[in-house]
Amino acid sequence: MTELPDIESLQLLVLVGEHRSLTTAAEHVGTTQPAASKRISALERRFGVRLLDRSHTGSTLTSDGRLVCSWAERVIEDVNLLVEGVNALRRERTAQLSLAASLTVAEHLLPTWIGDLRRQVADLHVGLQVLNSTRVCELVRSGEIDLGFIESPRRLRSLRSQIVARDRLVLVVAPGHRWARRRRPVGAAELATTPLISRESGSGTRDTVEQALLATGLTPVEPLLELGSTTAVRSSVATGAGPALLSELVVASDLAAGNLREVATTGIDLHRTLRAVWHTGAAPSGAAAELLALASRAGSSPRTASARDAKSERDRS
Amino acid sequence: MTELPDIESLQLLVLVGEHRSLTTAAEHVGTTQPAASKRISALERRFGVRLLDRSHTGSTLTSDGRLVCSWAERVIEDVNLLVEGVNALRRERTAQLSLAASLTVAEHLLPTWIGDLRRQVADLHVGLQVLNSTRVCELVRSGEIDLGFIESPRRLRSLRSQIVARDRLVLVVAPGHRWARRRRPVGAAELATTPLISRESGSGTRDTVEQALLATGLTPVEPLLELGSTTAVRSSVATGAGPALLSELVVASDLAAGNLREVATTGIDLHRTLRAVWHTGAAPSGAAAELLALASRAGSSPRTASARDAKSERDRS
DNA sequence: CGCACGTCATAACCTGTGGGAATGACCGAA
DNA sequence: TTCGGTCATTCCCACAGGTTATGACGTGCG
Numbered sequence: 001m002t003e004l005p006d007i008e009s010l011q012l013l014v015l016v017g018e019h020r021s022l023t024t025a026a027e028h029v030g031t032t033q034p035a036a037s038k039r040i041s042a043l044e045r046r047f048g049v050r051l052l053d054r055s056h057t058g059s060t061l062t063s064d065g066r067l068v069c070s071w072a073e074r075v076i077e078d079v080n081l082l083v084e085g086v087n088a089l090r091r092e093r094t095a096q097l098s099l100a101a102s103l104t105v106a107e108h109l110l111p112t113w114i115g116d117l118r119r120q121v122a123d124l125h126v127g128l129q130v131l132n133s134t135r136v137c138e139l140v141r142s143g144e145i146d147l148g149f150i151e152s153p154r155r156l157r158s159l160r161s162q163i164v165a166r167d168r169l170v171l172v173v174a175p176g177h178r179w180a181r182r183r184r185p186v187g188a189a190e191l192a193t194t195p196l197i198s199r200e201s202g203s204g205t206r207d208t209v210e211q212a213l214l215a216t217g218l219t220p221v222e223p224l225l226e227l228g229s230t231t232a233v234r235s236s237v238a239t240g241a242g243p244a245l246l247s248e249l250v251v252a253s254d255l256a257a258g259n260l261r262e263v264a265t266t267g268i269d270l271h272r273t274l275r276a277v278w279h280t281g282a283a284p285s286g287a288a289a290e291l292l293a294l295a296s297r298a299g300s301s302p303r304t305a306s307a308r309d310a311k312s313e314r315d316r317s
Numbered sequence: 318m319t320e321l322p323d324i325e326s327l328q329l330l331v332l333v334g335e336h337r338s339l340t341t342a343a344e345h346v347g348t349t350q351p352a353a354s355k356r357i358s359a360l361e362r363r364f365g366v367r368l369l370d371r372s373h374t375g376s377t378l379t380s381d382g383r384l385v386c387s388w389a390e391r392v393i394e395d396v397n398l399l400v401e402g403v404n405a406l407r408r409e410r411t412a413q414l415s416l417a418a419s420l421t422v423a424e425h426l427l428p429t430w431i432g433d434l435r436r437q438v439a440d441l442h443v444g445l446q447v448l449n450s451t452r453v454c455e456l457v458r459s460g461e462i463d464l465g466f467i468e469s470p471r472r473l474r475s476l477r478s479q480i481v482a483r484d485r486l487v488l489v490v491a492p493g494h495r496w497a498r499r500r501r502p503v504g505a506a507e508l509a510t511t512p513l514i515s516r517e518s519g520s521g522t523r524d525t526v527e528q529a530l531l532a533t534g535l536t537p538v539e540p541l542l543e544l545g546s547t548t549a550v551r552s553s554v555a556t557g558a559g560p561a562l563l564s565e566l567v568v569a570s571d572l573a574a575g576n577l578r579e580v581a582t583t584g585i586d587l588h589r590t591l592r593a594v595w596h597t598g599a600a601p602s603g604a605a606a607e608l609l610a611l612a613s614r615a616g617s618s619p620r621t622a623s624a625r626d627a628k629s630e631r632d633r634s
Numbered sequence: 635c636g637c638a639c640g641t642c643a644t645a646a647c648c649t650g651t652g653g654g655a656a657t658g659a660c661c662g663a664a
Numbered sequence: 665t666t667c668g669g670t671c672a673t674t675c676c677c678a679c680a681g682g683t684t685a686t687g688a689c690g691t692g693c694g
Contacts, residue, residue, distance in 0.1 A: 004324045004396060011321070022671065035653055037671065042652085048407040056661040056670045064406050067447055070424050071399035073548055078395055079321060082388035089381050090365040107387050112574050130384055165575055175614045231390055252573035256566050257429050258482055258612075297492045339642065352682055354642065359680085373641045373690040 009043045010072040017061045017069045081111040088128035095127025097287040100136045101149035108249040146288045148277045161277040164295040168248045169270040172260040174240040185264035188216045195224035197244040326360045327389040334386045338375045398428035405445035412444025414604040417453045418466035425566040463605045465594045478594040481612040485565045486587040489577040491557040502581035505533045512541035514561040
């Protein structure tokens with residue numbers, strides 16, 4: 001088993017690939033040329049693969065190097081998302097821009113948006129709390145939070161909102177599953193009577209499924225398997241344990257890589273809208289407005305929600 | 318800027334989350350309990366976020382910890398792909414199973430397959446070479462390679478082959494681009510007369526586009542921008558420079574995250590088949606057969622075209 | 635009720651990796 | 665030839681991270 005590489009070295013490798021030079025790559029990452037040289041050498045030694053063609057006019061990637069580089073880029077991308085997310089979490093209290101979001105949004109979308117936002121607005125402290133949809137709405141109402149992100153189709157009293165993305169639950173199975181080759185879409189009735197792998201009762205996706213089925217007058221059968229985390233569900237499906245309904249955001253990469261297969265459904269609406277919510281009256285201020293614009297530009301064709309301006313009733317406790 | 322975390326610590330965090338115990342997580346990764354404790358502490362200090370609720374009966378993740386963990390899982394997943402890929406590259410010469418593949422397959426699919434394969438067959442040395450399609454075929458014919466993977470629609474003389482996956486070039490634009498809101502699909506003629514961001518001439522995807530257009534009797538106009546790497550194209554598109562045709566495998570995550578938007582096309586076939594090829598007569602031996610089965614199970618069942626249909630029914634609220 | 639076993643934290647020590655500064659070797663362009 | 669650019673090498677140092685040993689604290693069993 002190859003020991004794990006370290007992220008700094010991967011970062012460096014990518015930079016060398018871009019700049020065709022150890023020296024400039026080194027100072028681009030705030031270190032010196034010998035350090036960079038040693039790092040890459042160590043990486044080559046560890047991997048047992050030559051990555052760089054070093055010459056006295058610069059260094060370029062070997063063909064193996066280019067390949068490794070492309071894998072490294074994905075790693076670094078994910079690391080950046082993690083870092084953005086963590087930064088937002090840490091700054092929860094001292095934040096200039098306070099956000100609250102439900103899990104799906106916080107996991108899959110917010111780090112990207114925050115990253116983009118901070119590239120536009122320098123020195124911005126973003127704070128993030130992860131809560132369920134009703135708590136998010138409460139905090140937005142109380143003014144503790146500048147902007148909230150929720151996935152609930154619930155009533156939004158005295159809040160303004162806008163759809164920023166549209167998620168969809170997709171029916172997925174392992175490639176070996178008999179449904180993988182199925183051509184006719186699965187109907188609502190069949191879905192309701194098929195035991196699925198699912199999250200525990202009360203989780204967002206589980207609720208969405210049940211709501212969607214109830215909307216067609218059906219009650220879902222007991223699940224085949226109940227697991228505590230989405231990734232656990234995902235890997236159970238991949239091993240062929242059975243079908244599951246999972247967020248498109250979660251399984252996109254698995255579908256592309258062929259680890260999972262999507263099965264078409266019909267007669268049931270598994271879409272759910274992800275909304276930004278903010279306090280009535282106060283239009284989102286600078287950074288919040290920027291984020292809102294950015295998110296809705298990124299997420300979906302701007303289909304602005306009709307502002308549900310109800311009575312501004314004060315139900316602070 | 319938060320300093321970058323190291324992969325071992327992230328790995329450890331995920332394990333602690335699973336095992337609810339520092340001790341067992343530590344030995345699971347081949348180290349001692351104090352080391353693990355210090356690592357996690359360091360991670361918390363670096364991030365400025367509490368990740369673990371430590372008690373005398375075990376340790377569980379905080380809610381922040383769970384979130385960080387979910388981001389960490391993606392990082393680790395990509396790291397594993399990188400490691401699998403590198404392992405295959407290194408073992409090129411001493412391999413028990415020699416593979417050759419074109420870039421797209423090698424980048425996006427093979428690491429996964431090899432990982433799965435090595436989980437089934439212990440102590441397997443897999444060798445990988447990355448070459449263009451014609452070279453792959455040559456090596457397979459000469460017997461130097463047990464199994465090849467190509468994306469060419471070319472003639473396969475004296476080779477047996479099997480479709481293992483189906484890739485598709487999708488037309489993508491930035492979310493702010495005017496085409497992002499477009500409802501009518503883009504036709505072949507319009508595509509041919511629109512300057513696109515693309516790879517340099519001779520690259521696989523560029524060729525595919527030109528072939529597909531030529532098949533409809535059209536010659537593409539000069540590109541808007543010519544870039545040397547697929548990721549460069551991808552980020553140019555994301556910044557709004559213009560539209561591009563990119564492999565579904567490349568942009569899947571960006572589409573899910575909303576960094577890019579897909580624009581429907583019509584009147585042009587942008588599919589391309591990814592095939593495994595092997596030598597006539599000699600049926601693939603043990604490991605090769607296993608890999609072939611695994612790959613075609615993962616990729617080849619008929620793709621649900623209704624995934625697109627679901628998109629067109631976005632008129633609800 | 636107390637003892638054994640489980641958890642994690644702390645302390646002391648050691649090793650080795652990785653960083654910095656200075657220097658050398660080499661190439662190409664002016 | 666000389667200068668400006670590469671990268672490699674060496675020496676030294678610091679500190680992160682490991683291990684072992686130990687302690688403190690709960691839980692559960694006899």
